[in-house]
Amino acid sequence: MLTAIKSDGTWITLPEKIPANLLAEWRKSTDYYCPCCKMEMSIKAGNVRVPHFAHKNNSSCRASSEPESAYHLMGKRKLFQWFSSHGYQVDLEAYLPEIKKRADILATIGGNRYAIEFQCSVIPEIEFIERTRAYQSVGIIPIWVLAAKHLKRKSVYEFSLSGFQWLFVTGSCHHPFLWMYCPETNHLSVLKNLTPFTPRTVFAELTTASLTLLPPSRALPQNCFHFPFLPAWRNKRKDWTLHRVKTARRSDPFFEGLYLHHITPAAIPIEVGVPVRGMLLIETSPIEWQAWFYMDVFQEKKPGEKISMADIIHFFKKRSKKGEIKFRPLPLLHEKPVEYPLGQYIKLLEKLGYISKEEEGVFKVEKAFSIPFTSDHGQMMEKNFYDKHKLMMEKGNIQYNRG
Incomplete structure (x- = not known):
């Protein structure tokens, strides 16, 4: 996790890098607590590790049930910065007590609330669906973004999608697509014009853009006016x-x-x-x-x-x-x-x-x-x-x- 609550009730979000002297000072100055389960947390950081919070003791907290890789931590931080840099109201690791869920990013756009989930690990299908339905039950639109590094490309138009990856398909039957993101390149990708041949093999078009050049308002993929497959x-x-x-x-x-x-x-x-x-x-x-x-x-x-x-x-x-x-x-x-x-x-x-x-x-x-x-x-x-x-x-x- 990148956010925690301090002893005085204020929130803190860890930066990408923390100087050693500042890290020592933060560790001594106050206690930190999980926004979800309220259990005590500690700061984990080092030469290799991305600075993050972790529960001090083994916890059944839902927010910590999935180990977070450096790739995941980097990704949700950059996606958060992308939305906030364009003036959107956005919260990092927002906890929603009414459904007891923590969204990677919660954004308010045009009067609608969106929960952006950057998913880097495989979770059970039932959990994916349950989280999706939970967001929808409180009027939040879920946007699931797949880690781009997991995409398997066979040729220009041919890809392999696992059953889990198919869960990310959004849009409509007439215009289905799925989002992918790579924090290492800072590129957002869309796999669109999805045309499945077998349960795993799909023909599709892959388009990619740098977040530095792409505002969120233009991220929705354009219609497909041809069928090249x-x-x-x-x-x-x-x-x-x-x-x-x-x-x-x-x-x-x-x-x-x-x-x-x-x-x-x-x-x-x-x-x-x-x-x-x-x-x-x-x-x-x-x-x-x-x-x-x-x-x-x-x-x-x-x-x-x-x-x-x-x-x-x-x-x-x-x-x-x-x-x-x-x-x-x-x-x-x-x-x-x-x-x-x-x-x-x-x-x-x-x-x-x-x-x-x-x-x-x-x-x-x-x-x-x-x-x-x-x-x-x-x-x-x-x-x-x-x-x-x-x-x-x-x-x-x-x-x-x-x-």
Whole structure:
């Protein structure tokens, strides 16, 4: 911790560096107490350690349950200075007695209160959600900022996000993003245009700016007016159809489903595994949940036959109840029903001419999906499909800031 209460009731915030003579004087001049649990604290500092307060005795204080690294201490101090240097009302390590939580930074902007949490260590999902809900219960908007050093980048547009990192996604289904910060470079980064391919693999755009050049009022990421991931998506999909079976478990229900429906991974219909808006709500790979739709609803239908949205949702929920389609917990994202990406997929199929709307909630099958017979045939079909529908799919996946 960087703040404490002195014996006379006044607050003290430790500076980044303390001369040895001043440190000795501060240690002798008064006692220091935790703002949260009121237990006695001492100043920890040295040649390596960042000056900070620590409880003298083992404490169950929530504020001290997470060991704070020098990286974390430096980060929240710099973020605090960033807000205060632009004239915002801001408190460092503000304790909120009504919810018994301590925010790294509490800022008041435009009449709203924001709790900024700079998170450098992994905490349980349930704790992340509980802290988020606690802030929201008292009208405080939580902003979780991920330590930038933990981001795993595979290529220009490809990243790997753990389940814990996905919790940081904020914004909306139409414009999701997550904040990251590195105190060592003093750079704030945004990962936006999030387009997940598997539970961990995501295509996204990374933008970075120095806090010295970026005022908080301009930190919100701009809308995405293009969708540059389609070539990489196609390559990833091709690799999946050729190699995913090699790592599949023998008892994997998805591959059992393919077998029972006489489909090999290499012969999955070209229309299965396409990007659609809002699919980050579903943790299961889009190839898999769209294939379940095909096997459950579409495969046995002939042109002219009807499909109801009620049946589509019924099978979708049945698969999710069995754990074959899983949803991604996104506590910071504006609410959308988990069926939303499924609805977007249905709309795409309608635009592509595979189904047509007969009446509200009822569709007529217009043509069958494209089933490749050989690998070469599949590559040719895939190329023709994306060449024909490239602009439509890119336009359909452009993300913008709408509820």
